[in-house]
Amino acid sequence: MNVAVIGSGGIGGLYGGKLYQAGVHVTMVCRSDYEVIRDRGITVESIWGSFHYRPHKVVRSVSECDPIPDYLLVCTKAVSDDTALKLLEGLPEKSDEVAVVLLQNGIYIEEPVKKFRPDLTVIGGIAFVCTFRTQPGYICHTDYGRIVLGDYPQGVSKKTRLLADTFKKAGVPCEVTEDIIRARWGKLVWNAAFNPLSVLAGGKDTGEIVSDPYLLNIARSVMEEVVRLADADGHPLSPAVVDENLEATRAMSPYKTSMLLDYEKGRPMECEAILGKAVKKAEELGVETPTIRTLYNLLMSFNRKLGGKNRDV
Amino acid sequence: MNVAVIGSGGIGGLYGGKLYQAGVHVTMVCRSDYEVIRDRGITVESIWGSFHYRPHKVVRSVSECDPIPDYLLVCTKAVSDDTALKLLEGLPEKSDEVAVVLLQNGIYIEEPVKKFRPDLTVIGGIAFVCTFRTQPGYICHTDYGRIVLGDYPQGVSKKTRLLADTFKKAGVPCEVTEDIIRARWGKLVWNAAFNPLSVLAGGKDTGEIVSDPYLLNIARSVMEEVVRLADADGHPLSPAVVDENLEATRAMSPYKTSMLLDYEKGRPMECEAILGKAVKKAEELGVETPTIRTLYNLLMSFNRKLGGKNRDV
Numbered sequence: 001m002n003v004a005v006i007g008s009g010g011i012g013g014l015y016g017g018k019l020y021q022a023g024v025h026v027t028m029v030c031r032s033d034y035e036v037i038r039d040r041g042i043t044v045e046s047i048w049g050s051f052h053y054r055p056h057k058v059v060r061s062v063s064e065c066d067p068i069p070d071y072l073l074v075c076t077k078a079v080s081d082d083t084a085l086k087l088l089e090g091l092p093e094k095s096d097e098v099a100v101v102l103l104q105n106g107i108y109i110e111e112p113v114k115k116f117r118p119d120l121t122v123i124g125g126i127a128f129v130c131t132f133r134t135q136p137g138y139i140c141h142t143d144y145g146r147i148v149l150g151d152y153p154q155g156v157s158k159k160t161r162l163l164a165d166t167f168k169k170a171g172v173p174c175e176v177t178e179d180i181i182r183a184r185w186g187k188l189v190w191n192a193a194f195n196p197l198s199v200l201a202g203g204k205d206t207g208e209i210v211s212d213p214y215l216l217n218i219a220r221s222v223m224e225e226v227v228r229l230a231d232a233d234g235h236p237l238s239p240a241v242v243d244e245n246l247e248a249t250r251a252m253s254p255y256k257t258s259m260l261l262d263y264e265k266g267r268p269m270e271c272e273a274i275l276g277k278a279v280k281k282a283e284e285l286g287v288e289t290p291t292i293r294t295l296y297n298l299l300m301s302f303n304r305k306l307g308g309k310n311r312d313v
Numbered sequence: 314m315n316v317a318v319i320g321s322g323g324i325g326g327l328y329g330g331k332l333y334q335a336g337v338h339v340t341m342v343c344r345s346d347y348e349v350i351r352d353r354g355i356t357v358e359s360i361w362g363s364f365h366y367r368p369h370k371v372v373r374s375v376s377e378c379d380p381i382p383d384y385l386l387v388c389t390k391a392v393s394d395d396t397a398l399k400l401l402e403g404l405p406e407k408s409d410e411v412a413v414v415l416l417q418n419g420i421y422i423e424e425p426v427k428k429f430r431p432d433l434t435v436i437g438g439i440a441f442v443c444t445f446r447t448q449p450g451y452i453c454h455t456d457y458g459r460i461v462l463g464d465y466p467q468g469v470s471k472k473t474r475l476l477a478d479t480f481k482k483a484g485v486p487c488e489v490t491e492d493i494i495r496a497r498w499g500k501l502v503w504n505a506a507f508n509p510l511s512v513l514a515g516g517k518d519t520g521e522i523v524s525d526p527y528l529l530n531i532a533r534s535v536m537e538e539v540v541r542l543a544d545a546d547g548h549p550l551s552p553a554v555v556d557e558n559l560e561a562t563r564a565m566s567p568y569k570t571s572m573l574l575d576y577e578k579g580r581p582m583e584c585e586a587i588l589g590k591a592v593k594k595a596e597e598l599g600v601e602t603p604t605i606r607t608l609y610n611l612l613m614s615f616n617r618k619l620g621g622k623n624r625d626v
Contacts, residue, residue: 200513201614212617214610221603290534290603297527301514304525 004069006087008033010131011103012075013139017044020053022170027065028055033136046141062090071099078104078273081112088117099159101125106273107184110152122152123160124180126187146173150180185230186237190245191274192226193219195259196295207254221291232285268306271299317382319400321346323444325388326452330357333366335483340378341368346449359454375403384412391417391586394425401430412472414438419586420497423465435465436473437493439500459486463493498543499550503558504587505539506532508572509608520567534604545598581619584612
């Protein structure tokens with residue numbers, strides 16, 4: 001199996017390394033970290049056991065991938081739809097056998113890719129993991145790690161199952177789902193609440209959010225709106241997910257959300273993937289999501305300063 | 314006429330001084346600025362002409378007012394219902410002739426006073442003014458200055474009319490209204506939007522808010538919710554007030570809201586008066602105000618750190 005991993009951050013560095021350990025031919029596609037990784041490889045400090053690996057190939061763009069990979073594992077931050085599309089432009093023609101795996105946050109992030117290249121298998125991937133890049137070529141994986149994969153918009157193809165099996169062989173807990181959209185709504189319940197609040201409340205970790213009655217009020221409203229949205233979208237979640245998510249967050253060690261880490265480092269935040277697409281879907285479906293919309297607008301106002309992509313409002 | 318002015322900040326210092334100029338006997342009730350004002354009086358730099366005055370009396374509490382004033386002009390920040398009630402405790406018994414004038418921000422702030430002392434005339438006052446204390450005994454009045462007065466919950470008593478006439482004699486544009494609650498809802502349209510956003514967007518002046526499409530979205534939602542609330546409360550505003558307020562804000566020189574000034578100085582913000590009471594009223598009336606509620610909860614989370622009074626949530 002031949003996998004090109006786009007993005008050598010926390011997600012790409014960790015899961016690329018696990019695939020490498022499972023005997024997969026791994027090409028790492030890097031931008032800013034290219035030289036460090038080409039020269040020194042990637043060190044992963046992980047709760048699963050720390051390790052170091054040198055990807056079989058390190059390149060700067062997808063067009064340099066040779067041979068053409070079986071899977072294009074997109075692990076960049078989902079800051080704009082353009083990112084994935086630009087990557088695909090680098091893919092040589094007649095690469096129809098390539099499966100694009102979007103191992104990213106958000107909802108309906110597969111849509112533009114599927115629209116642009118309907119011939120490709122587009123796989124949605126959700127990682128439940130705490131992992132981050134401490135410096136170029138250094139990844140720190142501190143908690144969790146499970147992955148869920150499913151074809152977009154639905155089903156589980158042979159290719160998806162094969163990738164899931166390979167992850168499992170590598171020691172990564174991995175499930176497949178027939179309804180990746182539902183799985184994404186399910187993860188959004190948490191993401192849409194805790195990511196924005198961590199930034200908007202002035203830099204709070206998950207523990208501070210769940211122990212602040214005011215922030216908890218907002219979190220609950222956001223979660224309920226996501227449940228209503230998923231329902232209207234035909235991918236219903238159990239209403240119990242709200243309490244389950246809050247309970248689980250109380251139980252976990254407090255940590256800073258990815259959005260807060262981005263904000264603190266002055267990097268664009270995933271406003272569109274996590275909130276903007278939900279707001280847009282709500283408008284399409286005629287569902288009221290005023291809490292999400294308010295947080296989205298506040299975040300986008302902050303994001304403007306960080307160079308984030310703006311959606312027309 | 315004998316007036317006791319509570320609070321020697323921007324509002325109290327300015328309007329107390331104007332009444333002084335109109336020949337009113339002014340007792341200034343101060344806390345932290347007591348000594349400075351007793352010794353040196355108050356200097357007002359004003360667009361109406363700068364002046365200096367020494368109040369006829371400077372005291373530390375209402376109980377020291379002698380003679381008992383005709384009007385108790387409450388000009389403190391409306392950070393908690395307790396403030397006004399504590400002041401009234403200082404009022405000697407049989408002071409039924411005293412009118413309490415709440416020249417403060419917010420909605421339904423007169424209610425606890427009226428409940429505590431139903432015998433008193435309770436007058437609501439709204440000041441449309443940019444004025445602030447630069448240091449103890451120094452007031453800077455930079456723009457506007459109009460006052461609206463009305464009896465709570467409705468009507469215009471002789472006492473209210475007399476005070477309005479005295480303000481006018483002092484050169485202060487002053488109107489009376491039969492429906493002070495409606496007037497408060499009208500001012501809240503602006504206050505509920507711009508005060509919270511100036512803080513929550515990371516310290517923005519009014520000009521920055523109206524020129525940011527994301528913040529403008531939120532401001533509009535808040536304003537529409539206030540219009541719906543006032544309507545449900547039986548004090549309807551014209552729906553045109555939303556555009557009128559936005560237009561007026563675009564036209565005015567950008568400035569920092571009082572809430573932002575408080576926040577920057579680490580002082581408690583008027584969350585309850587400006588937002589909390591609106592949220593409570595919305596619950597009573599069964600009106601949905603999700604945008605206001607979200608901003609309220611975010612602000613209260615910030616306010617906790619500033620020592621602001623918390624409402625049970």
